[in-house]
Amino acid sequence: MKRRASPSAEASRGSRNPLHSKGLAGGAKARIAAPDPDAPAKQQQLKLYEEALGYFQQQKFLRAKQSLERVVGGPSKELSDRAQMHLKICEQRMSRPPAPVLKGAEDHYARGVALMNLGRWDEAREHLERAHKAAPKADHIVYAMAALDCLIGEADSAMENLKTAIRLRPENRYHARNDEDFSSLQEDPRFTELLYPERDGSGG
Secondary structure, X not given: OOOOOOHHHHHHHHHHHHHHHHHHHHHHHOOOOOOOOOHHHHHHHHHHHHHHHHHHHOOOHHHHHHHHHHHHOOOXXXXXXXXXXXXXXXXXXXXXXXXXXXXXXXXXXXXXXXXXXXXXXXXXXXHHHHHHHHOOOOHHHHHHHHHHHHHOOOHHHHHHHHHHHHHHOOOHHHHHHOOHHHHHHOOOHHXXXXXXXHHOOOOO
């Protein structure tokens, strides 16, 4: 008959390995990661980056550029890459010529006509309206507003402005006859009547 070990002995043997392995696992978990020697420098780099973003949002691009250049030299590659991206934007913004200062009606008129030629209708209208507000009796400004109305398909407004421009300066009638900006009105009876009053015997 095979001799069996006593229950107490089996319990003792069975409990050794689990306890031993648990002790090893616990020891592995207890290991503490070594501190990052670059942590203080990274913290300073982050602070500089946040400072640069503040200048960037305020459109103080020179100050932002100075801070970003310091960020690029820091230990965090991620922050350096972000700083490089913002640096390019700062340099682009700083290389642009300053926007011209528009002081009076003629400045806004010239800007409005230039924007019309570029097809930037909304901006052109804004400048022409400012010019008209500053010089409401300037016929060439009203004439330009009529041309803009015609270009964007506002026939009624174009006719009203053109009528006003002709009333302020009758010579505008002859300019409009050969002006390509009014080509879309060529078939409009109101346009014909306004520009060719002699056809119906009216003085216009």
